[in-house]
Amino acid sequence: MRKIFFPRINKPFAPVYIWIFFHALTGIAVGLLYIAGGPVRVNTALLDILPDSPGRKHTAAAEKVFSGRTARNVYIFAGSADFSAARRAAVSLYDGFAGSGTFETISLYIDENIMARFTGYLYAYRYALLDADTRNLLENGKAREIADAALARAFGAFTFTGLDTIETDPFFLADLRMKKFLSSSLLSSGRLSVREDVLAARYEGLWYVMIRGAFSPSGVAITNEDSAVRKIYASCENIAARDPGVRFIYSGVPFHSYQSSSNAQNEISLITTISLVIIILGFLFFFRSPLPVLASVAAIGASLLLAAGAVVLFFREIHVLTFVFGTTLIGTCVDYYIHYFIHRKWNPGLGTGAEIRSHIIRSLTMSFVSTGICYAALLFAPFMILRQFAVFSLAGLLSSFLTALCLYPYLKNPNPEKRRRMKFPAVKTSAAGLSALRKLLFFAILTASLGCLFFNRHTLRVENTIGDMYTVSESLRESERIAAGILNHGSAGWYFIVSGDNPEELLRHEEALSAELEKQIAGGGLKHYMATSVFIPSLRTQKENYAAAKKLLPFAERQFEYLGFPPETAEVFRRDFAAAEAKLSIPGGDIPEYINNFISNLWIGEVNGRYYSCVLPLQAKTEEPFRILADEFDFVTFVNTVKDIETELDSLTRVMLLLFPAACIIVSVVVRLVYSPRDTLKICAVPFLLTLVTLAVLALRGAGLGFFSVTGIILIFGLGLDYMFYTIESKKSSGGLTVCAVALSFATTALSFGALALSTFAPVHIFGLTVFTGLTTAFISALLMSGKVSGENQETSG
C-alpha cells in the first residue's frame, strides 16, 4: 500500500498567514454577528442541556413556548411557628422586590374583589357556560328537575353564590357552574387558604405564607449580578437574621438552575486553576525556562477565545457547561506545545523551528485528525451541550495545532550549547526481559478487567436517568418537599399538547379530549384535569348550551311565583335571555384577570401558524392509558419529556455502542494508509484494551452504560490513539525523547479530564472518569505495545 507523505515546510514565515487568517476570520465573524444580530448570551439554563423531545417535532416548538413561560415561575414560603412572624417576613420580602425589575410579576396579597369578579363572570355567561350535567338534563327533557333543584337550593341551607341575582338567574345556573368548579380540582387549594390578606398554610407545625412570582428575563439570568435568586437568598438571609424563628422555603426551576450553574462556575474556576497551575509548574520544572510556559499560556488563551467565538458563531450562545467540558481542551492542546518544546529544548539535531515542525508534523497531524474525528462525531449527538463542546474543542484544537506548527517556529532556538540530549536512565534489563514484563503487565490488565466485568456484569446495562444528571442540594430538596406538601396539586409531570388550525378548532379538540378524560375520571383512573375549555368552551359548545337553556323558559312563571316575584318578572327574564344569545366568552375576553392569567399558562397560542394548548391531567393512577388515548387523536400529543428523553437516550446509546466497532474498523483503514500492518495492528489494539478497562471501571463504579460514558469512550478512542502515533513515531529518531513528551502530554491531558471526574455534576463526572480511565489505559498500552518500529515507516518519515 502506498503511504501518505507529509510535506516538509521549509519556509518558516509563510504559514503564519494561515494562523492569522483563521483567527482573524473568526474574530471578524463574531464581531459582525454581534453588530448584525444583537448581543449573544451565556446560557445558564440547566434544562437547555437536554435534547428536544423525540418523536414529536411538530409540537416541539409549542412545548418550548410552553416551558419558556412557566420556567421563570417561583414560589417562596416564609415560615414560622407564629403566623404573624411568617406574614411579617413575607411582607418584608415582598416589599423589597415589588416594583423592582427582578420580577415580572410578584404577588403576596389577595385581591379583595376576586371572588366577586369570578362569580360575576359565571353569572354573565351563565347560559353559555352550562356544565355538562346540566346540559344533559336539559337535552333529555329534564328541565323541570333543574327548576325544582333551583327552588330547593333557594330555600335550602346553602348556596355557592349569593341570592342577589335571583330575579335574573332563577334557575341558579351560575350557582350550578360554581358547584361544578368546586367539585372538580379546579378550585382545589392544597393546604393553602386565605388568612388575613395572604395565602397561608399550616404544615408540620409551622405557618407558611406564600409569595409567588415570575422572574423578569434579566432576573432569571442566574449567573450575573442581576440574578434574582441571588438577591432573594440575600434578602431572606437578612430577614431571617432579624428574626431567627423565620425560615424560607424555595420552589421553582430557577432555584435549581442557580444551584447547578453556581456549582458549574465554581468547578470551572477550580478545574481551570488546578490544571493551569500544575501544568505551569510542570513546564517550568521540565523546561527550566519561562518561555514555553508563556508561549503555551498565550496559545491556550488564543485557543479558548477562538473556541468560544466559534461556538457563538454556530449557536449564537454558549452554555455555561460548555466551559466546564471545554476546560479539557487545555490538556489536549498542551500536547502539541509539549512536542514542539521538547524537541526545541532537547533535540540539538533539529537546528531550526522549521526542522522541528517537519519532524513532528506527521504525528501532530495524525493526532489532530484522529482526535478531531472523534470530536466531530459529537456534532451528531442530540445534546446541544455536546454539539457546543464539539465545536468548542474542534476550533480550540485547530487553533493550537496551527499555533504549534505556524507560530512556534518563529521562536528562536536556544544556543546549541544549551541544547543537549536528554539523558535517560539505563534500564538494566534484557530486551527479552522487558518484553516478558510488557506481556505480563498486558495480560494482568486484561485479566483484571475481564474478571471485574464478569463479576459486575449486572451493572453493565444501557440506562439513562435524567434525574441522576443533577444532584439537588439537601436544603433545596427539603424546600421542594415542603412546597409540594403545601401545594399538594397532584401533577404527574406529564400532559397533553392539543393543536388546532384556529382557536375555535383547538377548543373543540380540547373538548373531544376532555370527553375521554371524563371517562377516565368515571373509571377511577383519573381524579381531574385542567384545560382552557373548562373555563372557555368552544363557541359551538356555548351556542349549544344556550340552545339547551331555552328549555328552561317555560318554567319561568312558575319559578318566579314560588320565589315570590310578580308575574311580569318572567317577561323581563325572557328579554334578558334573548339578549344573552350573543354573550359568548372567548380567550382574551372579559374573563376574570386571575383566571385569564391561568389560561394564559395553559393556552400556548399560535406557533408556526397552528394553535396549541396544554391539557393537564391530575392525580392519574398510571400514564399508559393516557398515552394510548393520545394516539387516538391526530391533534393530541402525549408529553412526558423526561421519560421520552430517557428512552431516546437509551436507543442512542445502544446505537453508539453498535457503531463503535464500525468506527474502529474505519479508523483502522485510515491508519493503515499511513502505517505498516504491524504498527497498524498495534495502534488498533489500543481501542480494544482501553474500552475493556474503561467498562471495567464503570462497572465497578456501578455507573452503567449511559450516553455520557459511551460518548467518553468514543472520545478516548480518538485521544488515546495519539499516544500510539507519538510513540511509534518516536522509534524513528528521537526515541526516549518522544516517550518523555508523551508522558508529559498524558500527564496534562489526564489532569484535565481527571479534574472533571471530581465534578459534582453527574454527566461531567462520568464523562471525566471515562476519559481519564481510557487515557490512562491508552498511555500504558502505548508504552507496553511500542516495540521496534517497522522499517517501512522509517522510509515515509523525513
Add this chain to the structure above:
Amino acid sequence: MSRFTCFFAVCIALLGGAPLYPQTPPDNPVFQFPLSPATLPRFHEICGVLAKRPVTKGIFTQKKNISRLNRSLVSGGNFIIDAKLGIVWETLSPFPSTMAVGRDYIIQSVPGGAKTKLEAAGNETFLRLSETLSAVFTGDAQRLLENFKNYFTETGAAWTLGLIPLEGSIRSFAAAIIMSGDSVIRSVTVHEQNGDSIRYELSRHSFPEELGSHEKNLFSAH
C-alpha cells in the same frame, strides 16, 4: 415542581379572596363586647355545655334576607348536630332538600334527585369551612378562639356570641356570625359580604345518645 401551582393559588383566592369584613361589624350590640379575660371563663363554660352533648336534634326556621331585592325566603325543617359526623340541615318546606356537612365533604340532595358529594379532601378552604361550621355548632371553644375574633355578652341566662372569621376563605361565606342561646343554641345569624343574611332559629332540641340508621344515612353519599 409543577408549573401550574400558580393556578391553585388563584383557586384559593377565588374561594378566599373576598373582601374583608366591613370595618364596622353588623349593627348588633354584641360587637361592642370583645371577648375579655372577664368573660372568657363564661365563654368556656357555655362552650363546654354545648360540646358535651354528642348529638343535638331539633327543628329550624331559616330566613334568607336578600337586601338588594328587599325580599326574604323562609323555609323550615330538621337539624342534626353530631359531634363526630357533622351537621345536617334537612329542609322540609316549602321545597325539600338536605345538606350534610362532614369533616371533609358536603353532601347535597333533593327528593328524587341524586345526592351530590363535594369532596373537601386536599382542599384546605373546604376543610376550614367544614371545621368552622362544626366548631360553631358544637361549641368547640379552642377552634372558635383560633379561627375567629370573638365577642361575647350575657343577659341573665341568655348569651350572645359574635364571631368574625380571621381567614378570608371563611369570610367569603360568612363575614360575621351571631349566635345566641342559653343552655342550647337558639339562633344563628350568618351575615354575608353583600349585606345579605341568613338567620336560623333552632327549637325543640333533643339530645339522643346516638343517631338512628336513617339519620346516619344522611351523612352518606349513597
